[in-house]
Amino acid sequence: MEMEMEIEGEKQHKFDVDLGNLMAFDSNHTFPSQPPLSREDLVKQCLLKGTHLVQAIADALFTSPSTEDVDGPLVNLPPPLTKLPREKHLPKPKPPTKWEVFAKKKGIKNRKKDKIVYDEQSGTWKRRYGYDRANDEDAVPIIEAKETDDPEEDPFAKRKENKKKRVEKQEKNRLQNLKEAAKFGALPSHVQLAATALPITGTQAAPKKVTKDELGNVAGIAAAATASGGKFDKKLLGEKPAKHAGKYRKFLPVVEGTGIGSQEREQTEKILNKIISKNSHNILNVEKAVTMHNVKKEKKRRSEKGKVSPTDNKLKTGKKSFKKGNFKKGKAKGK
Amino acid sequence: MRPLDEKETSAVFEKLFKFVGNNLKNIVENPSHEGPDANPGRYCFRLHKNKIFYASESLVKRATNVARPNLVSLGTCIGKYTHGGSFHLTVQALNLLAANAKHKVWLKPQSEMSFLYGNHVLKSALGRITDNIAAGDGVVVFSMADVPLGFGVAAKSTQDCRKLDPNGIVVLHQADVGEYLRMEDEL
Numbered sequence: 172m173e174m175e176m177e178i179e180g181e182k183q184h185k186f187d188v189d190l191g192n193l194m195a196f197d198s199n200h201t202f203p204s205q206p207p208l209s210r211e212d213l214v215k216q217c218l219l220k221g222t223h224l225v226q227a228i229a230d231a232l233f234t235s236p237s238t239e240d241v242d243g244p245l246v247n248l249p250p251p252l253t254k255l256p257r258e259k260h261l262p263k264p265k266p267p268t269k270w271e272v273f274a275k276k277k278g279i280k281n282r283k284k285d286k287i288v289y290d291e292q293s294g295t296w297k298r299r300y301g302y303d304r305a306n307d308e309d310a311v312p313i314i315e316a317k318e319t320d321d322p323e324e325d326p327f328a329k330r331k332e333n334k335k336k337r338v339e340k341q342e343k344n345r346l347q348n349l350k351e352a353a354k355f356g357a358l359p360s361h362v363q364l365a366a367t368a369l370p371i372t373g374t375q376a377a378p379k380k381v382t383k384d385e386l387g388n389v390a391g392i393a394a395a396a397t398a399s400g401g402k403f404d405k406k407l408l409g410e411k412p413a414k415h416a417g418k419y420r421k422f423l424p425v426v427e428g429t430g431i432g433s434q435e436r437e438q439t440e441k442i443l444n445k446i447i448s449k450n451s452h453n454i455l456n457v458e459k460a461v462t463m464h465n466v467k468k469e470k471k472r473r474s475e476k477g478k479v480s481p482t483d484n485k486l487k488t489g490k491k492s493f494k495k496g497n498f499k500k501g502k503a504k505g506k
Numbered sequence: 507m508r509p510l511d512e513k514e515t516s517a518v519f520e521k522l523f524k525f526v527g528n529n530l531k532n533i534v535e536n537p538s539h540e541g542p543d544a545n546p547g548r549y550c551f552r553l554h555k556n557k558i559f560y561a562s563e564s565l566v567k568r569a570t571n572v573a574r575p576n577l578v579s580l581g582t583c584i585g586k587y588t589h590g591g592s593f594h595l596t597v598q599a600l601n602l603l604a605a606n607a608k609h610k611v612w613l614k615p616q617s618e619m620s621f622l623y624g625n626h627v628l629k630s631a632l633g634r635i636t637d638n639i640a641a642g643d644g645v646v647v648f649s650m651a652d653v654p655l656g657f658g659v660a661a662k663s664t665q666d667c668r669k670l671d672p673n674g675i676v677v678l679h680q681a682d683v684g685e686y687l688r689m690e691d692e693l
Contacts, residue, residue, distance in 0.1 A: 423509040426567045
């Protein structure tokens with residue numbers, strides 16, 4: 172009963188709703204100090220309060236003017252009323268660079284310069300900086316010689332050298348200014364990330380500790396770095412022999428892309444040809460050839476003697492193909 | 507499982523060449539018709555745990571999914587490397603050799619069993635023999651019904667066989683199908 176009464180009471184007074192931050196706040200809420208609530212009750216009460224607050228936000232949202240959309244009504248949130256504190260501290264002011272100090276002393280003020288400048292050489296308007304810029308010194312193809320010029324010197328090389336020097340000087344100035352800024356802890360965020368890579372902090376990256384394995388590897392490389400692969404070197408006291416004295420065996424891949432590897436196919440082809448060519452002298456069977464020759468001779472003699480019956484031929488010759496050819500021949504001769 | 511290196515390949519090929527001669531080309535360039543691939547490729551030789559296997563490429567490709575210690579066999583085991591490092595053909599290579607054999611010997615029916623128990627082929631057992639076998643050639647042994655029984659090395663040339671006495675050895679036994687029973691656990 173008491174609970175219900177409370178809810179009724181809470182419903183009546185309004186919450187402070189900040190729609191911009193989607194936030195609601197009950198400025199009148201007080202936790203009852205007597206009697207002390209148990210933790211469970213406290214959680215329950217907080218949840219209840221939270222429900223009401225969210226409901227208040229929802230109510231405020233649905234009462235504000237909305238536009239209809241495919242996904243449902245859309246509400247434009249008003250600007251937030253509550254000012255939230257900044258998460259990070261404000262950036263520190265950057266110390267003035269050397270040029271800024273000098274300019275202030277001399278009273279030099281930055282003036283806006285035009286992006287486009289008249290180029291006297293081509294008689295057109297060109298960009299002040301960048302590619303195809305106006306009054307580009309480097310783009311001059313012919314440099315007129317003067318009386319005072321040193322004939323040994325290449326004016327084009329000198330021009331290039333000067334440009335390089337200017338760029339280097341600017342880089343040096345930039346780093347100096349960054350160093351100054353780093354002292355005040357006012358480095359720009361993008362430089363801060365790469366600060367160790369720049370020679371501005373004064374401290375270099377900590378030298379990496381060499382592991383035992385790496386040392387071993389280096390020692391192994393050094394030991395084998397002679398003409399003999401370290402074979403005849405004097406071993407130092409306690410020096411172990413190289414782990415891998417010889418080459419590593421390398422095998423062809425088990426499967427190479429689609430189908431048999433071209434390397435493997437090449438290798439088998441090579442060895443096959445080698446073996447076949449090595450045994451190619453066996454193609455001519457001398458014994459067989461001699462027998463054939465003898466049989467032929469015999470036949471010739473017989474045919475000269477007189478008519479020879481085919482059955483006779485069959486008996487005498489062993490090989491079929493040979494028999495056939497010879498048979499015809501014999502017949503022809505016989506006729 | 508890995509492909510053979512040059513030395514191993516020539517050892518295997520030389521051994522096969524003794525049996526099949528120039529038909530070795532057929533064995534090496536044998537196109538395969540296995541596997542789901544559109545281009546199944548051909549057969550190739552693989553070495554695994556000292557054994558030489560003759561398998562189609564698509565099978566080899568799929569066998570790579572099995573870890574080396576777990577892989578027992580693939581394709582046909584045609585031989586093995588001995589502890590001493592020489593290559594021996596095993597009886598499983600018989601089909602391959604019989605199909606491409608250059609030198610053949612046919613046994614009389616009554617002496618088939620003797621060969622299948624692991625004995626050498628004697629002159630008396632000889633039913634037929636191909637011409638021009640030289641001593642030391644690889645010979646495939648058939649029954650008179652043209653069933654391949656095993657293979658071995660010719661001890662005498664064909665010419666010498668004619669004059670040999672009946673108890674003389676013609677073919678030195680290397681492997682026979684009886685090994686499937688006798689050496690079941692070794693194969």
